[in-house]
Amino acid sequence: MRRPLRTHGYRAAAAVALACALTAASQQGAQADPQTLTEVQAKLESLYHQAEVATDKYNAVDGKVTAQKKRVGALNAQIRTTEAKLTRLTALAGATARAQYRSGGVPAEMQFALASDPGQALNNAGLALQAQQNTQNLLTDLTTTRTALHTRTEKAATELKHLVSNRRAMAKERKTIEQHIAEAKTLESSLAAKERQRLADLEKKEEDKAQAKWESTGILKKVGTDATTAGQKAIAFAAKQIGKPYVWGAEGPNSYDCSGLTSQAWLAAGVTIPRTSEMQWAQLKHVPIEDMRPGDLIIYFADASHVAIYVGDGNIISAPRPGRYVYESKAASMQILGVVRPDA
Structure with missing residues (x-):
């Protein structure tokens, strides 16, 4: 946490x-x-x-x-x-x-x-x-x-x-x-190159540990595996943005912040959703984690300050933070607050 x-x-x-x-x-x-x-x-x-x-x-x-x-x-x-x-x-x-x-x-x-x-x-x-x-x-x-x-x-x-x-x-x-x-x-x-690598390894180790703990609950056997047509379009859009840099306040086409990516992904699918992760959490339909399906948005942290799009198999696509790029990662690598569905 x-x-x-x-x-x-x-x-x-x-x-x-x-x-x-x-x-x-x-x-x-x-x-x-x-x-x-x-x-x-x-x-x-x-x-x-x-x-x-x-x-x-x-x-x-x-x-x-x-x-x-x-x-x-x-x-x-x-x-x-x-x-x-x-x-x-x-x-x-x-x-x-x-x-x-x-x-x-x-x-x-x-x-x-x-x-x-x-x-x-x-x-x-x-x-x-x-x-x-x-x-x-x-x-x-x-x-x-x-x-x-x-x-x-x-x-x-x-x-x-x-x-x-x-x-x-x-x-x-x-x-x-x-x-x-x-x-x-x-x-x-301030970190030397070797120390930065050790720090990255430490981060990955903790993310893998959190993901393993999440998957040990059997959650992946419960969640949906099929996205709606709109969900497929949103995922396809997000996947095409992989490798583009995180920039705060950005919503494409060359860079994104976390909610800029998710809002534009769903806009590409023909669905307009709120701009920020906080508003997405407040205004979109909440679904139990075990009922989520690809295309749904996972909201992170108690203050709903981060969001990613669930793409299936326990993975997400997100714009993580400054200095990083849009990438695919493990869904439980951060503290999950809940799940919302744009095309409810």
Whole structure:
């Protein structure tokens, strides 16, 4: 289980201490002892995990920014429509007023008394009253339109303020991600080549151990082996991305983060799913692990900060973390939170 660190200061201090220990060991011509490598591994896992959490938050904010841009665009379109209506009503009101002016504004009673045809006079009077009512209705519509326009403008301004605020939050998340990734890379670079290989071997050993324990429960005899047509398409897409680098916030076509890969894989299958692993866990249908089938998504860690697509035979395809590439690996190599089904 990955162990989260409490403060940036603690992370930095621990990283420096471990790096110094490894440097000292290297200067003495000796390899770092297994305990030190275990500590380095735990530190690296923690730093990359925190970076992944920050990435997920960044992606969620980015999604909100995109949605707000669409809402603001819709509001601006409504404002343009309202302004066009306002212009049209103003023109109509002006035309009505000019028509009344041309009629001389003679009262209906006087027109009736002077008319040679009383019936026509009554018709004219009715038309005059109707014209006056229409003018009043137009003026009322104008007032309502102005009010609506003002309200929509205020709403658009509020949405823009939220948009700016989210952009600031996005920038903050970006800085946090870069900071965590830099820490992890610094720590990794402090290892000598032989020690990095030993660390990789240690990671693989632990992954194999976790997978063996998972398979010993007989889980692979219970899970489904056949993907749906959409699931097959999603898996095929993910398989074609193997070898492409992990880049936080990326969703193809040349690089991916974990949820960028899964969301694009299912989009290629014709199914739109949420962008982040956290939202995929929150919004997609949950299925018991023993009922999962190829194409389903496995969500990892208690905070749902990682996701992979299950491809069958106990394996997954995922974009693991910075410095790595999209690859196929064992499904139980990380702490499984649960399984979700995009095409439920």
